[in-house]
Amino acid sequence: MESKSYTTGSRDNANRNLEGSKTLMASHFLRALFRIQQTSTTRSSFAGRRRRIRRAAYASMAYSAGTRRAWSRALLRKLRSRARLRFPRRLSRAARPQRGDTDQAQVLRKLVPGGPGMDYCKLLEETADYIRCLTTQVRLMQTVMDSISS
Amino acid sequence: MSSRRPRSWQSSSASRITDEQINDLVSKLQAVLPEARIRRSDRVSAAKVLQETCNYIRSLHREVDDLSERLSELLASTESSSAQAAVIRSLLM
Numbered sequence: 001m002e003s004k005s006y007t008t009g010s011r012d013n014a015n016r017n018l019e020g021s022k023t024l025m026a027s028h029f030l031r032a033l034f035r036i037q038q039t040s041t042t043r044s045s046f047a048g049r050r051r052r053i054r055r056a057a058y059a060s061m062a063y064s065a066g067t068r069r070a071w072s073r074a075l076l077r078k079l080r081s082r083a084r085l086r087f088p089r090r091l092s093r094a095a096r097p098q099r100g101d102t103d104q105a106q107v108l109r110k111l112v113p114g115g116p117g118m119d120y121c122k123l124l125e126e127t128a129d130y131i132r133c134l135t136t137q138v139r140l141m142q143t144v145m146d147s148i149s150s
Numbered sequence: 151m152s153s154r155r156p157r158s159w160q161s162s163s164a165s166r167i168t169d170e171q172i173n174d175l176v177s178k179l180q181a182v183l184p185e186a187r188i189r190r191s192d193r194v195s196a197a198k199v200l201q202e203t204c205n206y207i208r209s210l211h212r213e214v215d216d217l218s219e220r221l222s223e224l225l226a227s228t229e230s231s232s233a234q235a236a237v238i239r240s241l242l243m
Binding site (some may be wrong): 030033034036037040046049050051053054057058087102104105107108111112120121124125127128130131132134135137138141142144145147148149150 | 167171172175176178179181182183196197200201203204206207208210211213214215217218219220221222223224225226228233234236237238239
């Protein structure tokens with residue numbers, strides 16, 4: 001039986017921070033998940049439950065990164081305002097053309113939370129971190145799924 | 151490596167950001183993309199990295215949606231305490 005925990009795999013010191021935030025992510029997501037299960041009734045819709053789980057996924061991502069990153073701050077703002085979590089969204093602010101900016105960068109801005117407000121360099125930086133966090137969250141959800149269904 | 155430079159920033163004298171810095175950030179981004187999409191050892195244009203990045207993020211968002219749906223089904227059909235125990239057990243291993 002494979003017992004690969006999703007938290008293993010980071011080796012060097014620079015990833016200590018990542019380990020801590022992975023734990024934070026897991027505990028937040030699990031608590032949200034079980035709360036959703038307990039408060040879901042037979043009357044509540046499947047779609048509603050799925051929306052809440054999806055929202056919990058992005059919430060645990062945002063809380064694990066906290067206020068340290070621009071993308072997580074943007075996500076937290078969205079979550080707190082109870083706005084619909086949608087990617088990509090229409091650009092609410094016109095981004096000034098930046099050094100190295102391309103059409104592709106504009107596309108990327110719509111996919112990363114807080115993207116429209118970032119200059120090109122910030123966008124590249126934030127995107128790398130956002131992807132790391134996203135993949136961690138996806139792996140977490142897969143692990144949860146595997147263990148519940150086994 | 152592509153060095154297409156939009157006219158818009160060539161005239162900006164206030165910018166202190168070098169091409170080297172940008173290249174460095176682009177390669178760091180390339181490093182978080184899965185090997186299946188872009189081999190890390192390859193020297194790829196920034197445009198290609200950005201394109202693959204966008205594709206990858208979109209696929210990750212889709213995965214979150216898909217996993218949310220499957221988790222929703224699972225939670226509905228599973229008895230609460232056994233699910234909790236199973237999950238906690240596996241994550242602590």
